[in-house]
Amino acid sequence: xxxxxxxxxxxxxxxxxxxxxxxxxxxxxxxxxxxxxxxxxxxxxxxxxxxxxxxxxxxxxxxxxxxxxxxxxxxxxxxxxxxxxxxxxxxxxxxxxxxxxxxxxxxxxxxxxxxxxxxxxxxxxxxxxxxxxxxxxxxxxxxxxxxxxxxxxxxxxxxxxxxxxx
Ligand SMILES: [Zn+2]
Numbered sequence: 513x514x515x516x517x518x519x520x521x522x523x524x525x526x527x528x529x530x531x532x533x534x535x536x537x538x539x540x541x542x543x544x545x546x547x548x549x550x551x552x553x554x555x556x557x558x559x560x561x562x563x564x565x566x567x568x569x570x571x572x573x574x575x576x577x578x579x580x581x582x583x584x585x586x587x588x589x590x591x592x593x594x595x596x597x598x599x600x601x602x603x604x605x606x607x608x609x610x611x612x613x614x615x616x617x618x619x620x621x622x623x624x625x626x627x628x629x630x631x632x633x634x635x636x637x638x639x640x641x642x643x644x645x646x647x648x649x650x651x652x653x654x655x656x657x658x659x660x661x662x663x664x665x666x667x668x669x670x671x672x673x674x675x676x677x678x
Contacts, residue, residue: 513531513534513535513536513557513560513561513564514534514535514536515535515536515538515553515556515557516535516536516537516538517538517540517549517553518537518538518539518540519540519541519542520539520540520541520542521542525541526539526541527539527540527541527552529556529559529560531560536556536557536560538552538553538556540552562603562604565603565624566603568624569601569603569624574601574624574627575599575600575601578599578600578601578622578638579599579600581635581638582596582599582620582638582642585635585638585639585642585661586642589639589642589660589661590642590643590646590657590660594642594645594646595618595645596618596619596620596642596645597617597618597619598618598619598620599619599620599621599622599638599641600619600620600621600622601621601622601623601624601626601627602621602622602623602624603624605621605623605625607625607675607676608675608676609623609676610622610623610625610626610637610640610671610676611623611626611637611638611640611641612641613641613642613644613645613648615644615645615648618645620638620641620642620644620645622637622638622641623637625676629670630670632663632666632667633667633670633671635661635663635667636658636661636663636664636667636668636671637667637671639658639660639661639664640658643657643658
C-alpha cells in the first residue's frame, strides 16, 4: 500500500493514520527526522497490511475452507487418523515462517501468505504441519510421513527459493 505523509502543524505531537481509497494517509508532526519518518511509514504499512489481510480472511471464510482442506489431506495422506483442535490462518507469523503446530494443544497456524501461493505449496505446508501432530521433530520418521505427499520436494524447493524454507 502507498503511504502519503501529511506533515501537520496543527497536530504537533500526535501521529495518526487512516486509509483513504487504498492509500494510507499518515499524519506526522513537523520536524521529525527522515529516519523517524520512515519508521512511522513502516509502522503504518504494517498495521494496515495486517488489517487488510485479516479482513480478507474473514470475507473469504478462509478458516472454514482450510479446515475442510485439512480433513481431505488427512484422509488422503494419513488415512484420516489425525485429529486436531483447531487449524487456522494467521497474519502474524514472521515472513520466514510458513506454519506452526502446537503439538500439546493440537492447534495449527498457517501463514495467510500461503493463500497467494500455488496450491501444491499451500497443501504441502498443511501436510507438513499435520505430520507434526504425529512426529513433533524434523527427523527421518517425520519426513517419511510428509513424503507421502508427492509434491513435497517441489514445494520445499519453492519455499526455499522465496526464503521460507525449513
Ligand atoms: Zn516443521
